[in-house]
Amino acid sequence: MEYFTKALKHYADFTGRARRTEYWMFFLFYIIFYVVCATISYALGFEALTAIFSLALLIPSLSVGARRLHDTGRTGWWQLLNLIPIIGTIVLIIFFAQDSSEDNKYGPNPKAAV
Structure with missing residues (x-):
């Protein structure tokens, strides 16, 4: 959970680097919260709840993704590959x-600092 909150603290920080653990733990908790949010929204009949959740975490998702790409020596603009169906996602x-x-x-x- 600390990795998820760390990504939220660096809400729009597209500088620096993020280790694999930070990125994948953020992704895991994002998926868990999304499923919970979708279940609640389905039960309440308020489908906009998942859209609000996704929009609220769009910037942190992009920033942690950019920092993860920085850690591999790439620019954050590589995230635009998500616009290419299937193949772009696999490459990312x-x-x-x-x-x-x-x-x-x-x-x-960042591994050297640990």
């Missing part, structure tokens, strides 16, 4: 799953 999953690169223009290797 591969990028997000890659190990940290050494020190790069986005900052020092």
